[in-house]
Amino acid sequence: MGVDPHEQPTLADVAERAGVSVATASRVLTGARPVSDDLQRKVRDASRSLGYRRNTVASSLRLQRTETVGLVLPRYATSFLSALIESVSTELERHELSLVLRYSEPDALHDADNIVSLLDRRVDGIIVCPPSLEVSRESIQAAASVPVVQVGRFVDTDRSDSVGLDEDRATALLVTHLADRGATSIRAVGFDESVPADARRLQALGSAGAPLGVSLAAAPFTPAVLEGGIRAAERLLDEGALPRAIVCANDDVASGVLAVLRMRGVAVPGSVQVASMLDLSPGREDHSITTLRHPWPEMGREAVRLLVDAAARGSDDRIARRVSLAPQLVPGGSTLPSPVITPQEQSA
Amino acid sequence: MGVDPHEQPTLADVAERAGVSVATASRVLTGARPVSDDLQRKVRDASRSLGYRRNTVASSLRLQRTETVGLVLPRYATSFLSALIESVSTELERHELSLVLRYSEPDALHDADNIVSLLDRRVDGIIVCPPSLEVSRESIQAAASVPVVQVGRFVDTDRSDSVGLDEDRATALLVTHLADRGATSIRAVGFDESVPADARRLQALGSAGAPLGVSLAAAPFTPAVLEGGIRAAERLLDEGALPRAIVCANDDVASGVLAVLRMRGVAVPGSVQVASMLDLSPGREDHSITTLRHPWPEMGREAVRLLVDAAARGSDDRIARRVSLAPQLVPGGSTLPSPVITPQEQSA
């Protein structure tokens, strides 16, 4: 049993060196049970001088716990999610937990495979950002043996906690921002009414505007990309009836709209204000467009919090908890800097 | 030994059900050694009917191999790196390897801690994007027990492979692009000559331009952010001596420069062309600025390739390999669409 310098020393090596049993060495190093000061010191010295490091694999096998959490993300939204990855990672670190990351294709089977494979690794919990609704239902069922929390969307399951976005509140935030700045009519660009999520957003825009006296109309659908914004803006200009505000599906659409309006000499935000409902580059600090930013860092933190809590509580009384977070309104140069003073207020 | 439905079945359960020894069950499931067709079928049936899944923790302990690799990223560059994370993850998946992710602070001790902690988890290899040069030297020494590959920067170590960027080639690409489009003078904005990396880039700009008859001058340093670009452009305009081309440290600086030039009525790219040396939002397809994009996906792939290869070769004859990748020139609206026809060419 020569001490090969390239092999990691084991607890047995430490114990031998310290002249104690492995049990004692273990107890000193884990702090699980009281050990006399004398042996305590001997073990620590031995450990240090050998450069001992606990083998977490063996430890995991024994403890039936890996101190590891799996994070499953949809592949095709990667850049949005880097903030989420980082916050989850940071928050896990605070709990001495490791993060194993996995991407899922927009495909049910692969998604479930992913979770199963994470379970094979005996992760202590899973955070999943569901790529689609029906896909994940079964995946999450599959993971019933460990706590799961969903983040980013709500999926109809009563076996897992979830943290999502309060989209209606987000919409109201944006509409109020525009109304405060004098907008009396909104045109929505880049929304597809036949897609449930978009339909819901349009609906929310409408209901938020109504009490404020803001009318809403959806522009004919164009794709939610730069070119879509350009086409929509051109059509709007040709029709000749510009609204006081344009709300776009995301930043790219808004960029397109903005470019066309300015090129054609329309003052933005002077005569028309433009805003986006989805910030596409959360890492950047480019305030050219007023937009709604998902609170990814907070969502990550919250997800970890739920997970750790669920793990601590054990599997009894598993009641699904839903946490809603409001997005952040990031004011930019495409809407007016400060509220317009209305005539009523002036006379007051 | 009641079969608790909530406990994962073990190999022993499968063996019992199939009426064979655990050894045989293991052989069937791993395919390590030949087993008679009859027993093979029995074991598979038993495994399937029990929903058996191999416990990779136990497997790892036995095999002294976790099929896991660690990825260490600097925290404060997160959004740039999401493309790297994804490509590394995807490529690892092809090799049935799991990714455990960790962020490092710009701080030597923490960086080393990170690697040690990964080693405690017995990862089979480590990919690290070094936050700073001297920091990582020791960290990488610490990881001598497993293969390490550095990605994104070259650190002077002859014990690890690395994949980096061919910055000089990148610079030449950009300068040629500008020269082809009629630029005869370049002003560099947002570079700090006292920072070695920036000094090197300026030098590269100069050497690339010289043979093409392009002169280079650095503008007085302003920070490499939007405001820095704005201030630099204003100063340039006040001096009254505009160059034919402006090369900025990154996209943000370029945005600032662009905004000021256009606001003050300077035609871009008509009279002045503007380019950036660092694409800040690789996820986006916004072609408003000509820029250089790091080939993150390719770098990730290459890093995994090196790692897997190193692991296969074992620790003998560890000669450090360096692979350099050229960045991609992404043409945008801030430089001319196609090369200018020079007088010589016209007369030819």
Place this chain on the structure above:
DNA sequence: TTGTATGCGTTATCAG
């Protein structure tokens, strides 16, 4: 407080 012995779930060695 300390030591002995056992098991976590797999895989590999060694006989048969």
Place this chain on the structure above:
DNA sequence: CTGATAACGCATACAA
């Protein structure tokens, strides 16, 4: 080809 058994490295029940 198959089976019994010994590790892998650690943590704990139990005995002292």
